[in-house]
Amino acid sequence: MKKAVLYLSIITTSLLLTSCLKKEDQKNEIKSKKYTKLEDVKWLIGSWGNTTKEGNLTETWSQKNDSTLSGKTTFIAGKDTLFTETIEIIQTKDSLFYNTSVSNQNEGKIISFKSSFASKNEIVFENSKHDFPQKIEYKKIASDSLVAKISGNKQGKESFEEYPMKKK
Incomplete structure (x- = not known):
């Protein structure tokens, strides 16, 4: 059970970090394209x-x-x-x-x-x-x-x- 909770915590943290990085990349992409x-x-x-x-x-x-x-x-x-x-x-x-x-x-x-x-x-x-x-x-x-x-x-x-x- 402890291993399952640990794996679930790692997966959740990874998904959150990946999501935040994608949003930041999208913001930077929009900012750089804004005045093309x-x-x-x-x-x-x-x-x-x-x-x-x-x-x-x-x-x-x-x-x-x-x-x-x-x-x-x-x-x-x-x-x-x-x-x-x-x-x-x-x-x-x-x-x-x-x-x-x-x-x-x-x-x-x-x-x-x-x-x-x-x-x-x-x-x-x-x-x-x-x-x-x-x-x-x-x-x-x-x-x-x-x-x-x-x-x-x-x-x-x-x-x-x-x-x-x-x-x-």
């Missing part, structure tokens, strides 16, 4: 730039938290900062959003673009209600280069601008 869309665009993290005769473009990305990448874009010509943009790419549920605030535009309000396409090498955000651009794209060319492109309807005409950048 954001994981696919982490190649943006780092400092990127391009120098042309018009000036110096710099875009820097970092991870703010599990669900957010934080970015800042500046364009400097000579000693003058002509353009500053603060950006966040946020994963909310199964969607990515590109939220931007551009200096001296839109009364300082944040403009949001929703991802319409995302892969490990490209991300596209769109907002058909915005004046220009309506589409923002980032395409990874190689581990040290990307092209950012803005496009849409500008004063009744289709227009786009491309910004090739190298990792610094």
